[in-house]
Amino acid sequence: MPKKRKNRGRHKGDKGKEPLVHCDNCGKLVPRSKAVRVTVPYSPVPADLARELEKQGAIIPRYYVTKTYCINCAIFLGIIKVRPEDERKKKAPLTxxxxxxxxxxxxxxxxxxxxxxxxxxxxxxxxxxx
Ligand SMILES: [Zn+2]
CATH class of the missing domain: 1.20.5 (Single alpha-helices involved in coiled-coils or other helix-helix interfaces)
Incomplete structure (x- = not known):
């Protein structure tokens, strides 16, 4: 059977079953190896205000939040992109x-x-x- 992707869209190998995780955007249940995980800096202070406060010498903490998305949401949010057919079999990190x-x-x-x-x-x- 022809494969669309070398790793079949996942990275579990021949492991068998895997726990499911929830997408943080839509709540869909996705296998853990298929989900897209992104770590982004998050600040409770708005960016404009934070810049002004840092100029005045205030220290604003940055928290790093790890989000888990399903493939649909990751593509919709621009985290991963649809690749041409010949590039799909290459292993590409999160670009x-x-x-x-x-x-x-x-x-x-x-x-x-x-x-x-x-x-x-x-x-x-x-x-x-x-
Ligand atoms: Zn989703």
Whole structure:
């Protein structure tokens, strides 16, 4: 029988049965090896407010939340993508995490001078008001 994917869409091998987990988005029951797990940083403070507070020196904790999604929801949310037929048999890691990290690594050198300049402006405004 032809296989659509080398691992049949799962990574359980010839293990047999596996526990089911709930999708965090829709609640569907999915085999654990078929589910897509994503760890994302979560902050109770909105991003804009957090940036302003960090400029003023506040330390805002970041919590990492691991979410489990079914395949439908993972595709809908853009975590994984539908691949062309010849690429399906290659083993591909979650493609979203790798490019995001490289972008994040590229961004801070640009962002750091901007952050360094802004406190200088705020301190000069502080001296003018005094
Ligand atoms: Zn789902």
């Amino acid at each position: 979203k995490s790798a490019p995001v990290r490289s972008n994040v690594a590229a961004v801070p050198p640009v962002a750091k001078p901007a952050q360094a300049q802004q406190p200088v402006q705020s301190s000069s405004q502080g001296t003018q008001s005094q």
